[in-house]
Amino acid sequence: MGLLVLVIGVAVRLAFRGWSAWPEALAGGVFYAGFLTWFLMWRRRRDAKAVGTDPDRVPELERRIAKNGELPDDPAEQEAMIRLIRRREEKLRRSRRWAFPLLGVIFLGVPLLWFASGDEPAGLWTLCFGVAFMSWMIWFNRRFVRRMVAMRQRIEGVGGVGGVGGIEGAGGRA
DSSP states (O other): OHHHHHHHHHHHHHHHHOGGGHHHHHHHHHHHHHHHHHHHHHHHHHHHHHHTSOTTTHHHHHHHHHTTOOOOSSHHHHHHHHHHHHHHHHHHHHHTTTHHHHHHHHHHHHHHHHHHHTOHHHHHHHHHHHHHHHHHHHHHHHHHHHHHHHHHHHHHOTTOGGGOOOGGGTTSOO
């Protein structure tokens, strides 16, 4: 993920500032890639501690959930997966009211600043990127929520253990 951020960050800066800005683009890209890598590792350790598994197992559990893959054979690993799914559902439930509206303000408000400053090409590029990114985020979020609910129901049984509902039980589908 850090390498992806590095490449995209450098490419965007070079596209807007030209080849003469490569040292600045590379330095900024390395900084943001390092920060994102640190953040993801920190989150992985926190998730592993909360669900009772090894930090190296969290990405595999997340991949299984995201791909709606095969269930773990080990009952302890199934419990860790259920705890991870519930943790993700709770985070989505808590951030539902502010996360997407804030991203919308950022990705659709920044082009207005470009247009107001008189730079129409930059405004159009950021507007197109913002619309594409927000559309992708909404699609990805809905797909991931459906897969989390399906995986939890496969592990717990169709009705869920103890009648605990998924994220769709908190005011509609995500």
